[in-house]
Amino acid sequence: MNPLILITLGATLLACVFVILGLQAYAAGRAQRAALIERLSASGMPEPLGRRRRFQGVDRRLRKTKLGRRIELKLAVTGLDLTAGEFFVYMLAAVAGIWMISASFFAPFFGPVAGLIGLWAANAFLNWQRARRTERFINQLPDLARILANATQAGLALRTALGIAAEELEAPAGEELARVTDRLAVGHSIEDALGEIAERLPSRELVVLVSTLVLSNRAGGAIVDSLRNLTITLEQRKETRREIRTQLSQVTATAYLVPVLGIGSLLLVDAMMPGALDRMTGSFIGQTAVLIALGLFAVGFVFIRRLSRIDV
Template identity: 30%
Template sequence: MNPLIIGGAVVLILVWVGFIAFAAVSFRRQSTVEERLGEFTRGEVVAAPKETQPRQGGFIVEGLNRAVRGRGFAERISRSLARADLKITVGEYLALHPILFIGVGAVAAFLRQDLLAGLIAGGLSLFAPNAYVSWQQGQRLVKFDSQLADMLNLVVNGLRAGYSVNQALESVSREMPPPISVEFKRVVQEMQLGVTPDTALSNLTRRIPSQDLDFVVTAMNVQREVGGNLSEILDTISHTIRERVRIKGEIQTLTAQGMATGYVISGLPIALGLFLYFINPKYMGQFFMNDKFWLCGYGAVCLIIVLIVVGFSIVMKIVDIEV
């Protein structure tokens, strides 16, 4: 085993562990939007003693937050984190990428005794944070949509019992499970602080990119302008959403086999190539390290990736049926 590789891997691992330990100590406690709004609505804002207040975060993270504040990409990242309900700042999210690159790359280089393997593994790890945020957004959106019809029934029953719209929405924040209770709690607290209902509901649609929610919010805004029986309107919308969810579930059942086929067929060549590379690097290295045919090897790999992406896109387009 090459001592240089071992020493470098040990140093990188120690740096990675030290960075994580520093981050764990220095990252400030994230106070959620509903906690901050709740303090103002309850009128219980009490300044903690200076020595007991939590630290405002490590200088690296705070420096990143100041450097990216007001920039367009930082706003997009902040919206993505809010939609995923992740209580981290943009600086913490950005700092996570070099930590993953160093840590995963060092471990892969140490296990394979190959710097190229470490660079490949570290590069692939950079996609992990964005993939996790996207997955978390999707899971939260699916859960929100599944609760929307029950939420509308609760609001309709409250309106028929004599509640105002604000009281009906507040009952949603108390009686429904997350994430819909959390989001409508924010709506209620914003309105209690003087934000207009139109603005509060518009903020909700920006946090939750749901077509069904847009339909509900539009109906509530129109009813507020022109009048009408809101309980009957929401009851009709609730029935429509339930039927849409039922039909969508049937379509997903019918297209599940095609979707699984697309994932398996697209992922199999990539998984097989990585497996062969880690098992027998010299065999796969002929694609890239052969003095005569390295250009053909890189060209073949690029062509394979393009064909995989095209094939996967076609399969997903076939099974993607809008309801």
């Protein structure tokens, strides 16, 4: 018999053996899992809380990379109920969808450009979620300072006052303070536990509050009077930030209107002259002109956003 046929038959039989062994191992694992669930149900133990995570294999592999650790850190700051693997898969699906839609509506040249914009938009979404969570936390700082002042005036320790504030306040302040109380329970100092909040949600108001609490806990002093004065100051800064945001709302809308006008003009040109975008992006000069135009729209958006950013 031909040696090549023998090798092929041997490899096929070996593959079948491995398939059978794999199926047996999979069936045994499923049976063990079912038996474990049955024993836990019979013992009356509660079912695990939280939703079932998707793409666990992708998440495990992604966490080993630098990109995965960076995504996980940003997700922890934003407070989103997503794993790094879930966000990565959703981001790739969104980028692929934007790529296909742009290539269909405009021209094939716009597919990769839209994909890059989609990647930038995913990172911008995480930054926006972080800024939004920070803003919500800042708005809760007057209530936090008031609760801490009342608790310390009643004779409670600062650790106990932080625990009461974690129970009374809603997210994100309640969640962040719950982390602080958990770290205090395992032996971390107040300075380290509060300093982590200032690193995750950076703001001037939070830095002032953390500094007041740390100094009062370290050196003593009239913490009640300091917290009450800080509460009044935080209320005034909150109102000032709200007025500034209202005054700059038109400028912010203009910043987002600039790229919308650019995309709308491309759609208008293609509607008036069907195939114009294909002919325009079919040459190197046309592609260069389109990239320069998109870059100018992006520069205009960034400049308007920078000019409308006022630190209070």
